[in-house]
Amino acid sequence: MSVEQILILGVNHKTAPVAVREKLAFPDIEVPLAMLAEVPGCEEYCFLSTCNRVEVIFTSSDPEKSTRHIRSFLFASSDLTEEEAIAYTYLHQGTEAITHLYRVAASLDSMVVGEPQILGQLKNAYREASERNCTGVILNRLIHKAFSAAKRVRSETNIGSSAVSISYAAVQLAKKIFGDLKNKKVLLAGAGEMAELAAEHLVAQGCTEVIVANRTLENAVKLAKRFKGKAVSLAELHEQLEVVDIMVSSTGAPHLILKKDEVLPLMRTRRNRPLFFIDIAVPRDLDPEINEIDNVYLYDVDDLSQVVEINKSDRATEATKAERIVLDEGLKFLGWLGNMALAPTITDLRKKADEIRLAEMEKTLANLDLSEKEVKAIDKLTSAIINKLLHNPILHLKDDCHSDTKQLKLDMIRRFFDLDSQK
Secondary structure (H helix, E strand, O other), X not given: OOHHHEEEEEEEOOOOOHHHHHHHOOOOOHHHHHHHOOOOOEEEEEEEEOOOEEEEEEEEOOHHHHHHHHHHHHOOOOOOOHHHHHHHOEEEEOHHHHHHHHHHHOOOOOOOOOOOHHHHHHHXXXXXXXXXXXXXXXXXXXXXXXXXXXXXXXHHOOOXXXXXXXXXXXXXXXXXXXXXXXXXXXXXXXXOHHHHHHHHHHHHOOOOEEEEEEOOHXXXXXXXXXXXXXXXXXXXXXXXXXXXXXXXXOOOOOOOOEOHHHHHHHHHHOOOOOEEXXXXXXXXXXXXXXXXOOOEEEEEOOOOHHHXXXXXXXXXXXXXXXXXXXXXXXXXXXXXXHHXXXXXXXXXXXXXXXXXXXXXXXXXXOOOOOOHHXXXXXXXXXXXXXXXHHHHHHHHHHOOOOXXXXXXXXXXXXXXXXXXXXX
């Protein structure tokens, strides 16, 4: 396979606002994987979807056609034109795709550089794809090596030590609103990983009471128990908003769970005490117009990027080290891919040389009366001659096997030794 047949098509926090990204949200992973199976030319594929990115990692025998179809299905449920879809997406191909994936896994492409969540999300996406036989030899190797690159970055740099997660960035905003989070009450809408991380940070900063509201009460009870809080159903959301100070929402619901006209009467009951909303869900859980209400503060995942800027300078040196690791791991994969392309030609070359050797031996030995020991000696001698003759051509093929001249070398060797005459 050519390296140019490896591609990544997607959108992220850099290329598209949350209003666009939420149009690409797929609640069920089976849907995009099933759709990718029908894409012309698409051979192997993996679908990654987080609050900050949606990416399709794939290999294709017809990259242009596959790219066109994948972009079309990603935006099928949106009201965007084809021109707008092209403007919001990015396409990485070949070496760029490999480097991009390794940077994503190592959290160098995240809104919060160094945050650890993306690696777990990539592992989950890969597991879903591999369990459904959507990946093969190329993507299996590529993604596993992305995990290795991320592991090296974690162990050989301090990029994670000064990084903050999206949830922690949200807590930093809360501290700007309230000054001190001691004795503040928190409502978590949703009991997933993001809500749990937010609760950890909020409790660490002094929040004394955690209330978990979830559609599945059992999940709410489990999370609430961890923080010695209480669990309620989503139907009790309005009632709880009368007493809490902060609400973190990450339900994964396909529609808004709270609108402006529902919050207005609550503020009267609260006597206008400040209420801070953190919407880290994609699609968004909370009506953006809520922010227009006095003493109500609403931030979504895009707003958190302002907090992220704080640690950028501290991470710059470590990120530079991490980029070198990514480059090194990318070159290793290219070497492996190049050797994969070489393998059939080297096998054919050795096979043809051995066929000629055996045929000539058979003709020669037919007219001689030699002992078994003498025949073995001639067999060993001719094998050694063939190996020495092929040594330099094979070294020539392997030298810089990931360079632009690789295919030219392969074609030249196949022509010189007439390896395709029987194919």
